[in-house]
Structure formats: C-alpha cells, structure tokens
Amino acid sequence: MPMLEIDxxxxxxxxxxxxxxxxxxxxxxxSLDKGQFIGIVGKSGSGKSTILKSIxxxxxxxxxxxxxxxKRFGRIDxxxxxxxxxxxxxxxxxxxxxxxxxxxxxxxxxQLVEQALRExxxxxxxxxxxxxxxxxxxxxxxxxxxTFPNIFSGGEKLRLNIAIATVKKPRLLLLxxxxxxxxxxxxxxxxxVIEKLKESGTTLVGIFxxxxxxxxxxxxxxDMNTRQLALLVGDVxxx
Ligand SMILES: Nc1ncnc2c1ncn2[C@@H]1O[C@H](COP(=O)(O)OP(=O)(O)OP(=O)(O)O)[C@@H](O)[C@H]1O
Ligand SMILES: [Mg+2]
Numbered sequence: 001m002p003m004l005e006i007d008x009x010x011x012x013x014x015x016x017x018x019x020x021x022x023x024x025x026x027x028x029x030x031s032l033d034k035g036q037f038i039g040i041v042g043k044s045g046s047g048k049s050t051i052l053k054s055i056x057x058x059x060x061x062x063x064x065x066x067x068x069x070x071k072r073f074g075r076i077d078x079x080x081x082x083x084x085x086x087x088x089x090x091x092x093x094x095x096x097x098x099x100x101x102x103x104x105x106x107x108x109x110x111q112l113v114e115q116a117l118r119e120x121x122x123x124x125x126x127x128x129x130x131x132x133x134x135x136x137x138x139x140x141x142x143x144x145x146x147t148f149p150n151i152f153s154g155g156e157k158l159r160l161n162i163a164i165a166t167v168k169k170p171r172l173l174l175l176x177x178x179x180x181x182x183x184x185x186x187x188x189x190x191x192x193v194i195e196k197l198k199e200s201g202t203t204l205v206g207i208f209x210x211x212x213x214x215x216x217x218x219x220x221x222x223d224m225n226t227r228q229l230a231l232l233v234g235d236v237x238x239x
Pocket of ligand 1: 013024042043044045046047048049050051
C-alpha cells in the first residue's frame with residue numbers, strides 16, 4: 001500500500017478583499033511507497049510549497065485527494081481528516097521543515113528539541129540523550145544549546161529546524177528547501193540524516209533548488225513545469 005497518494009490535487013486562493021480567485025496549483029498526481037523520497041522541482045511561484053502545506057494541512061486543500069497511510073488511522077484522506085486527527089498526525093507521524101524557523105518564543109534550542117521528543121512519549125533519559133545527539137549531529141555549537149534561537153544565524157536556525165523535525169523520526173517528512181541557506185558541509189549533514197531516515201523507513205517529500213544535492217538520494221522527481229515525473233534528475237525541464 002502506498003504511504004502517500006496525491007490524486008488530482010489542486011488548490012485555489014480566494015481574496016475576499018479583491019473578490020478574486022486564483023488557481024495556485026492543479027492536476028498534481030504522484031504516489032510514494034514507504035521509505036521513498038520524491039523531490040519537487042519547478043520555478044518560483046509554481047506551487048511547490050502549496051503542495052507541502054496542503055499535505056501538512058496548513059492550507060486546506062480544495063480539489064482532489066491526499067491519502068496518507070497512517071499507523072494510527074489507516075488510509076486517511078488528509079483533506080477530510082478532522083482537526084484532532086491532524087493534531088495527532090503532526091505530533092506523531094508527519095514532520096514538516098519550513099524555510100523559516102517558527103518556534104515558541106523564550107524557549108531554548110535544547111528545550112525545543114526535547115519538547116519534540118516528549119511529544120513522542122519518550123522517557124526523560126532518552127529525551128535528554130537524543131536531544132543532545134541531534135544538536136551535536138547538526139553541529140550546533142554547544143554554547144548555543146541553552147540560548148534562544150532568535151539570535152541564531154539563518155543557517156543555524158535551519159539546522160535547528162531540521163533537528164526538531166527529524167529527532168522524532170516521523171513516518172512522513174516534508175522538507176521545504178531545507179538546504180537553501182546552508183554551506184556544503186551542513187548540506188552533507190542534512191543528506192546523511194535523510195539517508196538514515198530513509199533506511200529506517202521514513203517517506204520523504206522535498207523541495208530543492210539544488211538538483212545536484214538530490215542525485216542518488218531521490219527515488220522520483222516531480223517537475224511542476226510539466227506536472228509529471230521526470231525519470232532522471234537530468235530530465236528536469238528548465239523553465
Ligand atoms: N496563503 C496564500 N494566499 C494567497 N496566495 C497564495 C498563498 N500561498 C501561496 N499563494 C500563491 O500560490 C502560488 C504558489 O505559491 P507557492 O508558495 O506554493 O510557490 P513555490 O513554488 O513554493 O515558489 P518558491 O519557489 O518561490 O518558494 C503563488 O502565486 C502564490 O502567490
Ligand atoms: Mg516555496
């Protein structure tokens with residue numbers, strides 16, 4: 001059974017102020033098996049983030065279906081899931097890394113990673129150990145662990161964001177340009193974690209500008225310009 005099936009998905013935005021409706025994306029179809037990784041490519045404004053936000057239900061999708069194979073709920077249409085179900089899925093099964101760090105104020109980096117682990121009902125010992133492992137893995141300087149992330153650099157914020165999302169080893173992980181502002185060394189760290197997550201069975205959807213980074217890591221590439229799967233990274237349409 002596929003882990004994620006996007007079936008004729010589309011999303012419109014209505015501006016009540018302007019009295020207009022715009023179709024942001026339409027006719028998106030792809031499916032992913034457990035442990036597969038799909039990369040989404042396409043020009044700016046083509047609706048890549050809208051797809052991710054609709055899977056995570058930050059946006060309420062309005063056309064088609066998005067089926068997720070949940071451990072708790074079985075095959076569930078994320079467009080029709082209740083708010084309670086979505087809250088449960090975000091806590092336990094679906095992770096999301098946005099381009100921007102959007103976390104609780106006055107909470108330290110360490111506390112944020114620990115909170116994520118606690119939501120998974122881990123023991124306090126595991127919470128402490130795993131949080132430090134994750135912060136160290138993404139090479140956040142230990143002097144930053146007990147400070148508030150609003151002082152972090154762009155790359156440090158992004159690495160913290162990735163640590164928070166991956167420490168839970170979600171069943172499905174959504175990555176919106178997770179390497180955009182990172183140097184080569186940090187990009188490799190992200191790659192390593194993606195490889196590990198894949199091995200442990202996590203299914204991933206990622207948006208990347210850096211196509212080279214995805215090579216040998218992605219199982220499929222979805223090209224927004226043609227609305228089709230590109231067989232090889234080299235086949236991606238320049239648009
Ligand atoms: N909340 C929103 N309200 C209205 N329009 C929106 C909203 N979110 C996205 N859009 C519109 O939907 C279209 C697709 O936006 P989206 O952010 O998905 O593009 P993208 O492919 O991720 O672009 P980029 O590569 O620049 O991040 C854009 O025209 C955008 O203006
Ligand atoms: Mg985007």
